[in-house]
Amino acid sequence: MKLLCVASFGGHWVQLKRLATLLDAEELTFVSTDAGQHHGAAYYLEDFSIRELWRGVRQLPRALRIVRRSGADVVLSTGAAPGLLMLFAGFVLGKKTVWVDSIANSKRLSLSGRAAGFFASRVLTQWPELAGSRVHYLGRLL
Amino acid sequence: MKVMFTAGTQFAFPRMAEVVQGVARLQPEWALVFQAGPGATLETFTEFSNVQAAELFTADRFQEFFDAADLVVTHAGMGNIIACLEHGKPCMLLPRQARLGEHRNDHQIDTARAITQRYPVPVFNDTASLAAAVLAPANWPVGLKDAPSQMVTARAEFTKGLNQLLQVL
Numbered sequence: 001m002k003l004l005c006v007a008s009f010g011g012h013w014v015q016l017k018r019l020a021t022l023l024d025a026e027e028l029t030f031v032s033t034d035a036g037q038h039h040g041a042a043y044y045l046e047d048f049s050i051r052e053l054w055r056g057v058r059q060l061p062r063a064l065r066i067v068r069r070s071g072a073d074v075v076l077s078t079g080a081a082p083g084l085l086m087l088f089a090g091f092v093l094g095k096k097t098v099w100v101d102s103i104a105n106s107k108r109l110s111l112s113g114r115a116a117g118f119f120a121s122r123v124l125t126q127w128p129e130l131a132g133s134r135v136h137y138l139g140r141l142l
Numbered sequence: 143m144k145v146m147f148t149a150g151t152q153f154a155f156p157r158m159a160e161v162v163q164g165v166a167r168l169q170p171e172w173a174l175v176f177q178a179g180p181g182a183t184l185e186t187f188t189e190f191s192n193v194q195a196a197e198l199f200t201a202d203r204f205q206e207f208f209d210a211a212d213l214v215v216t217h218a219g220m221g222n223i224i225a226c227l228e229h230g231k232p233c234m235l236l237p238r239q240a241r242l243g244e245h246r247n248d249h250q251i252d253t254a255r256a257i258t259q260r261y262p263v264p265v266f267n268d269t270a271s272l273a274a275a276v277l278a279p280a281n282w283p284v285g286l287k288d289a290p291s292q293m294v295t296a297r298a299e300f301t302k303g304l305n306q307l308l309q310v311l
Contacts, residue, residue: 022297
């Protein structure tokens, strides 16, 4: 199985890197933001917030290209908005998609996580009390 | 005592700098290290011979200081928090607040709240109470020694769940 793992640079990226070490996949490809600040990813997007939707929409062609070129079967993200965009691109191209909400969201799922709920194959929370019919709890990183 | 203070790698954090100065003044014997963040005003630290301050340390230097520290005082950045928990390092958090212009939003407050629910990591909202806590080693957080093994257990369960999920999707 080939996985495309996506996270914005910072806390989401830290969680993604830890998560990646747990996954049993034949190939992992990383996508991130802030190309100038690190070299850990194969592809980069411009960072944006979910409240600036147009900046995401503008990058959709790029996101679609990344999914195609990576040959991934599954797109997985720990956040934030750029991860949601990549998940959407994966969904459009018929790939499986998994959202892992940040451990920081202990009271309520993030806005991006709630948006992912409309199309993602699976939405995961790291807090059992936030699990429900559309959001699942399988465990946590911390 | 060796105490490491860190404001992360993105921006300066004047409130953290205040705490470092307060502790440096009252505990001249302690060895303090402060990663102050890009754009920080470091001139104020020249009067303290017991403080090594820099905007950013190299990764190797940072690791050296981190390993030697008896206590790490950090902004609520996920990278530093996870590092402390993985190494069982006693730590205290001062989350950045958006209303003080310390970050774009209040996600550090959410992060700190989430962490403190699962691990004995104290969170402070103001510099006076943080400085007082740092100055009282007898009351520093204990119990972080178990954090690494707790985390291994948590991740083992998550690994199992995730890999099963990837098979059945």
